Amino acid sequence: MSRSDDSRYLRGGPVAQRIIAAVREDATIATAEGFPPKLVSITVGDIAAVDVYVRNQRAKAELAGIGFEERRFAADITAGELEAAIHGLNADPRVTGIIIQRPVPAHIPIKTLQAAVHPLKDVEGMHPASIGNIVYNQLDLAPCTAAASVELLKETGLDLKGLEVVVVGHSEIVGKPIAFLLMSEGATVTVCHHMTRSVAAHARRADALFVAVGKPRLIKADMVKPGACVIDIGINAEIGPDGESRIVGDVDTESVKEVASWITPVPGGVGPLTVAILLRNTMVALNRQRALYRATFGVADTLAAE
Numbered sequence: 259m260s261r262s263d264d265s266r267y268l269r270g271g272p273v274a275q276r277i278i279a280a281v282r283e284d285a286t287i288a289t290a291e292g293f294p295p296k297l298v299s300i301t302v303g304d305i306a307a308v309d310v311y312v313r314n315q316r317a318k319a320e321l322a323g324i325g326f327e328e329r330r331f332a333a334d335i336t337a338g339e340l341e342a343a344i345h346g347l348n349a350d351p352r353v354t355g356i357i358i359q360r361p362v363p364a365h366i367p368i369k370t371l372q373a374a375v376h377p378l379k380d381v382e383g384m385h386p387a388s389i390g391n392i393v394y395n396q397l398d399l400a401p402c403t404a405a406a407s408v409e410l411l412k413e414t415g416l417d418l419k420g421l422e423v424v425v426v427g428h429s430e431i432v433g434k435p436i437a438f439l440l441m442s443e444g445a446t447v448t449v450c451h452h453m454t455r456s457v458a459a460h461a462r463r464a465d466a467l468f469v470a471v472g473k474p475r476l477i478k479a480d481m482v483k484p485g486a487c488v489i490d491i492g493i494n495a496e497i498g499p500d501g502e503s504r505i506v507g508d509v510d511t512e513s514v515k516e517v518a519s520w521i522t523p524v525p526g527g528v529g530p531l532t533v534a535i536l537l538r539n540t541m542v543a544l545n546r547q548r549a550l551y552r553a554t555f556g557v558a559d560t561l562a563a564e
């Protein structure tokens with residue numbers, strides 16, 4: 259069966275298109291009202307998975323009517339210089355969203371950078387004050403990949419209440435937020451990581467299996483429950499049989515799709531939806547900034563009109 263007509267593939271593209279169309283409407287109105295959204299991406303060094311992401315951010319931001327600028331820094335930049343650059347973006351009213359691409363070189367403390375982004379411009383929800391929201395079930399701006407992964411599970415129509423879900427990988431940007439989002443939806447969540455005694459034993463019990471590790475073909479068919487939904491979040495660059503560079507996930511898709519009822523392809527699964535949700539988050543952040551303007555200056559406007 260060819261990829262395009264295999265209904266087991268849970269594709270991100272159609273959902274992403276719907277979201278981007280809605281974002282475009284919001285962005286057009288905001289721009290007409292004098293609040294043009296503008297996203298700035300900060301990249302430090304050269305990482306293949308980041309390059310793919312930034313390329314797609316630029317393309318989809320343009321489609322959505324959101325300004326986009328990439329600031330690229332050399333891998334030997336100091337943490338202080340980066341923080342200063344972020345403070346500059348915080349203070350610039352033309353910049354309405356900031357995303358720091360991960361990973362950053364080992365000498366840069368990523369948490370310090372994420373905490374330097376003003377929470378109102380934090381379009382990924384990675385500031386400590388923002389990430390706490392998902393613990394409190396406030397889900398309107400969540401880390402993009404986690405939100406994209408959960409949204410694709412919902413596309414299956416499965417009832418998340420009481421669903422047995424296993425998440426493999428517990429990074430703060432993907433695995434942990436997925437677990438919190440799913441708990442908010444009523445799922446029963448098990449989180450595995452490199453110290454888990456048998457990932458396979460847990461994975462085989464899952465009605466829905468999320469994999470975010472960064473290891474090609476980590477999940478094989480014998481680790482998947484028949485009929486399960488498998489969400490493959492990995493984005494790994496490798497050289498294919500034709501000698502060309504290609505992107506593969508963390509799941510051995512060819513074998514797993516014979517066992518699973520749904521599987522997200524890589525490319526074409528979680529990735530495109532992640533980009534769309536980043537743009538949606540950019541509008542959520544912009545609207546919060548507008549609310550602050552209204553709260554601060556709105557009364558004076560009324561007085562001036564009297």
Ligand SMILES: NC(=O)C1=CN([C@@H]2O[C@H](COP(=O)(O)OP(=O)(O)OC[C@H]3O[C@@H](n4cnc5c(N)ncnc54)[C@H](OP(=O)(O)O)[C@@H]3O)[C@@H](O)[C@H]2O)C=CC1
Nearest residue numbers: 307403427428429432451452470471472491492493529532
């Ligand atoms: N599609 C998308 O939109 C996105 C894709 N990605 C991709 O997802 C993957 C994961 O990204 P990210 O979470 O940032 O990566 P990290 O490297 O930060 O985290 C990887 C996680 O996998 C765990 N792990 C490592 N080895 C094993 C193992 N053998 N069995 C079980 N768990 C293991 C690690 O556990 P421990 O910490 O205990 O070692 C860690 O929690 C990458 O391929 C990345 O490119 C990332 C973001 C967005």
Ligand SMILES: Nc1nc(=O)c2c([nH]1)NC[C@@H]1CN(c3ccc(C(=O)N[C@@H](CCC(=O)O)C(=O)O)cc3)C=[N+]21
Nearest residue numbers: 307308310311314358359360493525526527529530532
């Ligand atoms: N702070 C931060 N947040 C992230 O979410 C983050 C990050 N850093 N660093 C890098 C990884 C990787 N990542 C991707 C997202 C989308 C695609 C994507 O659009 N993929 C498409 C296109 C593939 C292609 O064009 O070849 C697809 O899978 O179909 C890829 C990779 C986000 N990440």
